[in-house]
Structures are given as C-alpha cells and as structure tokens.
Amino acid sequence: MSKIMEVKELVETGKSKKVGTAVQEALDAGSQPGEILQAMVDSMSVVGDKFSSGEIFVPEMLIAAKAMSKGVDVLRPLMAGDNAASLGTCVIGTVAGDLHDIGKNLVAMMIESAGFTMVDLGVDVADEKFVEAIKENENVTLVALSGLLTTTMPSLKSAVETIKASGLTGFKVIVGGAPVTPEYAAEIGADGYAADAGSAAVKAKELVK
Numbered sequence: 001m002s003k004i005m006e007v008k009e010l011v012e013t014g015k016s017k018k019v020g021t022a023v024q025e026a027l028d029a030g031s032q033p034g035e036i037l038q039a040m041v042d043s044m045s046v047v048g049d050k051f052s053s054g055e056i057f058v059p060e061m062l063i064a065a066k067a068m069s070k071g072v073d074v075l076r077p078l079m080a081g082d083n084a085a086s087l088g089t090c091v092i093g094t095v096a097g098d099l100h101d102i103g104k105n106l107v108a109m110m111i112e113s114a115g116f117t118m119v120d121l122g123v124d125v126a127d128e129k130f131v132e133a134i135k136e137n138e139n140v141t142l143v144a145l146s147g148l149l150t151t152t153m154p155s156l157k158s159a160v161e162t163i164k165a166s167g168l169t170g171f172k173v174i175v176g177g178a179p180v181t182p183e184y185a186a187e188i189g190a191d192g193y194a195a196d197a198g199s200a201a202v203k204a205k206e207l208v209k
C-alpha cells in the first residue's frame with residue numbers, strides 16, 4: 001500500500017497515534033503536502049458517508065477527526081507561507097451550536113499564511129464573542145465564520161447580523177462551510193464566501209484590498 005493510502009486508511013479508522021508518522025513517511029516518499037491533505041479530507045468524506053449510512057456513530061467520527069488533526073499538525077509548518085505582509089487581523093470561529101473545527105482550522109491556516117494575524121475563537125462561538133474580539137484586537141480587517149451543520153446555518157445569519165449591528169467598521173465578513181452556498185452568504189449579508197480553505201485565503205486577500 002502506498003504511504004498516502006496508508007494515511008487515508010489511518011484517518012478513516014481513527015489511528016491518531018500512527019497518523020503523524022505515516023504523514024511524515026508519505027512526505028519523505030515524495031508526496032506533496034496538498035496531496036496528503038486532500039487524501040485526509042477525502043477520508044473524512046468516507047467517514048461522513050459511513051455515519052450517514054449508520055455504519056459508524058459519533059465516537060468513531062470523533063476519533064477520525066482527532067486522527068486527521070494529528071496529520072494536519074505535521075503538515076502545518078509546510079503549508080504556512082511567507083506571512084511577512086500584514087493584511088491585518090482575522091478573527092475566526094465556528095458559529096454557535098457547532099463543534100466542527102477541522103475545516104475552520106484549515107481555513108485559519110491558509111488565511112494566516114496569506115498574510116493575516118489570526119485570532120481563533122474556537123468552536124461554538126456566541127455572536128457577541130465575535131463582536132468582543134473585533135473590539136479587543138488591533139486592526140481587525142476580516143471576520144471568518146464557519147458552519148458545518150444545516151441546523152447551525154441560522155447561527156451564521158445571526159452572527160453576521162450581530163456583527164453588522166454592532167456599528168463596528170473596518171473589516172469584511174467571510175462565511176463558509178459544507179452546507180453554505182454563495183447565495184446563502186449573500187442573503188445573510190456576508191461580504192464574501194469561499195468553498196474551501198484555499199479559496200478562502202484568495203477571497204480573504206481580495207476582500208481587504
């Protein structure tokens with residue numbers, strides 16, 4: 001089995017202790033970081049499908065997520081670019097009621113590597129926490145909101161509304177996450193939308209220029 005396939009299988013089966021080593025071995029064997037990352041993202045889709053079909057349950061999803069995070073830890077220094085150019089501070093978080101953070105962490109990593117200083121509020125972030133973070137941090141130029149559940153899409157809406165109603169200015173709001181569409185982003189008043197971590201970094205730069 002190729003090293004990259006081994007990484008994929010280890011993530012799918014939640015073998016967190018082995019994933020880091022396997023990712024390093026895949027790199028040593030010549031695989032590119034982006035390729036390994038995509039293999040792990042594909043694994044999470046398999047995990048999601050197995051969950052949907054009742055083959056696995058929440059604990060298995062959780063351990064697969066932990067395994068993927070271990071793999072991402074090895075890739076992080078290789079994915080981070082030259083962030084000498086400061087495009088300001090980005091406040092990021094997964095919206096209220098939502099505990100998914102792998103996608104948000106990847107988006108944070110890519111936006112940071114595009115030249116932003118990152119303030120990561122974590123998961124299940126109440127609307128007011130975003131407002132507080134904009135007030136408390138210097139030169140916030142971007143607020144990035146992630147939502148992974150159809151049931152937390154209204155939290156994206158209320159977070160955008162609360163942030164816009166705060167009267168604070170000088171930043172743009174970008175939203176994303178699997179159930180989010182460009183149409184929904186526009187409907188809730190977000191300034192931007194991106195489908196994945198790479199395009200989030202591109203869009204982030206575009207929004208603050």
Ligand code: B1M
Nearest residue numbers: 048065098099100101102103146149150176177178196197
């Ligand atoms: Co959850 N979960 N989960 N889960 N989970 C999904 C999302 C689901 C699709 C699985 C399924 O049924 N097939 C489903 C949602 C269905 C729906 O709403 N339509 C689901 C469900 C139902 C649930 C629970 C309700 C299950 C339950 O309890 N019965 C529960 C909810 C808990 C809560 O949040 N309140 C739950 C719990 C969990 C765990 C905690 C066990 C775990 C998360 C652990 C963690 O994140 N630390 C988990 C996992 C692992 C998943 C799946 C399997 C994988 C998610 C993931 O990390 N994907 C997921 C199935 C799937 O995704 N196919 C699933 C990899 C990641 C790289 O992709 O997060 O999509 P993603 O991020 C992408 C893009 O979306 C985008 O860029 C990222 C990188 O390219 N993106 C942005 C994300 N944020 C962005 C922000 C941007 C721009 C782009 O701008 C700011």
